Amino acid sequence: MVTASPESALRIAAEVPDPELPMLTLADLGVLHGVDVTPEGSVVVRLTPTYAGCPAVAEMRAEVTARLLAAGFADVRVVTVLDPPWTTDRITDEGRRKLAEHGIAPPGPRDTPGPTWVGLALAPPAVPCPRCASADTEELSRFAATACTALRRCRTCLEPFPHVKDLP
Known part of the structure; x- marks a missing residue:
């Protein structure tokens, strides 16, 4: 188990490619809403999909979880956040x-x-x-x-x- 730092967890989650637009990372697309580390060391990743019924969310969740577990984080939870909703303004300049x-x-x-x-x-x-x-x-x-x-x-x-x- 590694020391769960918010910075390293954020970096790992941010580098996950989008399953539908793999030239973009979740950070580029703006679906990575945030990463928190609890006092107990659990990592909580918040994803805001491009729309509520996005079928790629399950794959995003699985890939973020797998990468964080592979990096040594022992407890990872990925939650979907629908409020505020995603907009195209969240796509970064690099993503564009x-x-x-x-x-x-x-x-x-x-x-x-x-x-x-x-x-x-x-x-x-x-x-x-x-x-x-x-x-x-x-x-x-x-x-x-x-x-x-x-x-x-x-x-x-x-x-x-x-x-x-x-x-x-």
Whole structure:
């Protein structure tokens, strides 16, 4: 058993890749809500999924637990936190860079909400192509490989690409 320091537990949990967007860590995506170490040495990790029914939460929980146990932490609990809910503003600048680098258009600029309806962002006014940077893109489908992405196509280079939907 290791001495359970909040810093080492946080570092380990932060490095876990997202199961659906593996180029991002849980910290990059902003789903890692926090890590606490109790006086007894138990590690409590708080995850805020991108949406309440996210099927990847079970895999996130299992991977965080496995990595912390492998690092020598004896007692690990991972809890889901839904309040406050996750928003795309939680994606870090590094996460946004990694998304674009992997051909996925990140959501709009942080702290700049687009038009919304019942808390869900409508199609953003312009989503630049992550391949050629053209702003002349169109939405093909509101849903893509994951519930938090939409499928778009660039009218300039004609390449389709996923876009992480803006959630205020």
